[in-house]
Amino acid sequence: MTGLLPVEEAQARLLALREPLAPENIAVSESLGRYLSQDVMASRDQPAAALSAMDGYAIRFDDMPGPWTIVGEVAAGATAARAAGAGEAIRIFTGAMLPDGADTVILQEDVAADGTALTLTGDGPGARRRHIRERAGDFAQGARLLTAGARLNAGAIAAAIMGGAGQLRVGSRPRVALLTTGDELVPAGHVPGPGQIPNSNGAMLAAMLAAEPALVSLPLHIRDDRASLAKAIRELARHHDVIVTVGGASVGDHDHVRGALDDAGGRLDFWQIAMRPGKPLIAGTIGDALLLGLPGNPGSAFVTATLFLRPLVCHLAGANSPLPAVRQAPLAAALAPGGSRRDYLRARIEGAKLRLLDSQDSGQTVPLIEADALVIRDIGAPARDAGEIADYIDIA
Secondary structure, rough: OOOEEOOHHHHHHHOOOOOOOOOEEEEEEHHHOEOOOOEEEEEOOOOOEEEEEEEEEEOHHHHOOOOOOOEEEEOOOOOOOOOOOEEEEEEEHHHHHHOOOEEEEEEEEEEEHHHHHHHHHEOOOHHHHHHOEEOOOOOOOOOOEEOOOOOOOHHHHHHHOOOOOOEEEEOOOOOEEEEEEEEEOOOOOOOOOOOOOEEHHHHHHHHHHHHHHOOOOEEEEEEHHHHHHHHHHHHHHHOOEEEEOOOOOOOOOOOHHHHHHOOOOEEEEEEEOOOOOOOOOOEEEEEEEEEEEEEHOOOOOOOHHHHHHHHHHHHHHOOOOOOOOOOEEEEEEOOOEEEEEEEEEEEEEEOOOOEEEEEEEEOOOHHHHHOOEEEEEEEOOEEEOOOOOEEEEEOO
């Protein structure tokens, strides 16, 4: 346990502590934000037949420029009563099946109808097969629509349904318990006494996980008492996949998370990361549950939750790429060289450039309002001038 772990090694070790949870079948309409456990294959062509992309008339292109005789009508969801013959047109609406014999749709604004007589008044379609959605133009039967591990968004849900799915197999939602610690904390809305502050971390972390596929318990608070903390950890481990402690992760006389984990029968896997903010991070196990101990300063808790808690939740829920994506953008101002730990600097993206916030104090919450990016400054990185490219993580 000597020395500080590199961030990537700590992330890998954390995710390796437990395999993703067992999958479950759910209705596709309830799958938003979940991660697929198996590929979704199309069981049908989409569209299943050539369809009109516009309102107009189905014709044979060889009959251009007309005139035509209107011999019928077809609406979406219906089939034409007859095929289109030479010199004939069939009134057609958007989404309707192209009648047999027709190979083109002419727009209604390009023609004039007088009874059953149809004449060209505009430019016409210009080419065969115009204004037609071809069979299997979206996808064909047997096509892989979605890949296992992908997160389901609104478009993915639409594609899965269109492909014939009524249910999807997705990763189960991890049960997460949030446990804040500290004698100095009072509940939200209470007036703090001398030396006390409002407890913002539990609600902040719950908000960060609100968009993730997790079942998050209401934040529980424990005072700086090792025995009480050990008892809470032991009880929470019976019904949760992840226990997140906030505060008490450092080396002070009132930092009890490491000792409480031992007392509860758990096992420490690693402690202390070569990063700033967030050095005193703890990871361990107790039974089948994982314990992740985050530092108590709001900035530190936010950064470590971004890099460790959210990826852990997504990993357990079945994500194929649970770690936050690293992007690149130019710096708006010069950046000093890196030190002995990797820095995650709160910043704003302004005019496609990264502007570091004036304050990087991990005890402050206002920078968390303003920041939409974490600029990464590696250990020992050289100084960089304005305009040079820097890595960052999007936290918008």
